[in-house]
Amino acid sequence: MNDNSALYAFNKYGDTVLRMAFAIIGSYHEAEDITQEVFLTLHAKPQDFENEEHMKAWLLRSAINRCKNYKKSSRITKNSPLDETLENTLSCExxxxxxxxxxxxxxxxxxxxxxxxxxxxxxxxxxxxxxxxxxxxxxxxxxxxxxxxxxxxxxxxxxxxxxx
Structure with missing residues (x-):
């Protein structure tokens, strides 16, 4: 993969990964963080993908794993949304x-x-x-x-x- 592959992946699948994380976590801000981590990992450790579907599957699997780790962490029990109403209005499209x-x-x-x-x-x-x-x-x-x-x-x- 070249240096632009993480940017390409983000432009193509960023919204999909964000929606996936948001659906699992339920917090738009945490979903954004997880999405960012997924693409930063791809940028730091480029992968060789067989095709577009392989790339998308890898990104979604990475997001799912990060969501699982997030739910296991103590961070989720220590943080609560500042304004739950605002949190629920963020619909992630x-x-x-x-x-x-x-x-x-x-x-x-x-x-x-x-x-x-x-x-x-x-x-x-x-x-x-x-x-x-x-x-x-x-x-x-x-x-x-x-x-x-x-x-x-x-x-x-x-x-x-x-x-x-």
Missing amino acids: FTERDNEIREKIEKLPEKYATVIFLYYFEEYSIKEIANILSKNENTVSSLLQRGRKKLKTELEKEGYIYET
Whole structure:
């Protein structure tokens, strides 16, 4: 990769990585930090990617791993948003309806939230998600099915009509 590859990756996939981190973490500011770390790592340690999809998968996997590390850190328990209302208005280019659903997805266990985000918001197939997460396709399919069920239950509690 040349020196411009991190910049190219950022221009092409920066918003995708940011949305992914935001969907998992739920904090726009932390998602920005995680996104920055992912691209700084790519800049500092250039990777050889087979193609565009390989690059995108690597970036998303890096973001997922950083989100997991963030959630494990004591930083998350020590910090709380200064203004929760402001935090919720930052939608990271989600529509209002997407933002409401994203908030419900965010409350799901991470394993479900990640799979749902990749499937519905990034439009990856189950096979592609399995490759990104290094999981079996059947496992991803089960996580997606269980996540949908949990999401449906949460949406119904809020009065949403869910048609199957």
